Amino acid sequence: MGIGGCITLIAVGAILTFATDWELDSVNLDLVGVIMMVVGIIGTAVMTSIARRRRAVVTPVAPTVVDRDDRF
Template identity: 55%
Template sequence: MSLGGSIILVAVGAILAFATDWHMKGVNLDLVGWILMIVGLIGVFVFRSVGRRRGVPPNHTTVIEDGPERRY
C-alpha cells in the first residue's frame, strides 16, 4: 500500500466515523470508520519503515582483476 492510499483510508475512515449521520441496518459506520483509520495508520507506519530501508545506498560492484582475461 502506498502512502497516498494510506492517507485516503485515514480520510475516508474519519469521514465515516465523525462526519456521517447515516444509520444502516446491520452495519455500524462508526466502527467501519475507526477500522479504516487504524488500517491507514498502520499503512503509513509500514511505508515509513520501508522507506527508511530504501534510503540505504545499494551495494557497489566490486571489480576483481585476475590476469588479463578475467574481469568481474
Template identity: 50%
Template sequence: MGIGSSLFLIAVGAILYFAVDADISGLEISTVGIILMIIGIIGLVITLFFLGGWRDRRRTVVEERPVARGREYY
C-alpha cells in the first residue's frame, strides 16, 4: 500500500464517518468509515517506515581523487 492509497482510504473513511448520514439495515456507515481510516493510518505508517529504512541503506559515499597527468598542455 502506498502513500496515495493510504491517504485515499483515510479521506473516504473520514467522509463516511463525518459527512454521510444514511441508514442501511445491517450496516453502520460510521463504523465502516472508522475502519477505513484506521486501515489507512496503519498503511501510511508502514509505508513511511519502509521508505525511511530504504533511504538510509542506499547512501553511498563518493570519494573524489585528484587526477594527475604526465604531460603539459600547450
C-alpha cells in the first residue's frame, strides 16, 4: 500500500465517520471510519519514513592523491 492508498483510507474513513447517517444493526460505521483514518495516518507515516530512508544521499569519498617527486 502506497501513500495514495493511505490517503484514500483517510478520505473514506472521514466520509464514513462524518458524512454518512446510515444505521446498520451489526456494524458501527463511525467506528469503522475512525479505524480507517487511524490506519491511513499510520500508513502515511510509515511510507514517508521509508521514502526518506531511500532518498538518503551518501557523499562519495574523495580519492587520496599522493604527489611524489622521486628525483635523486
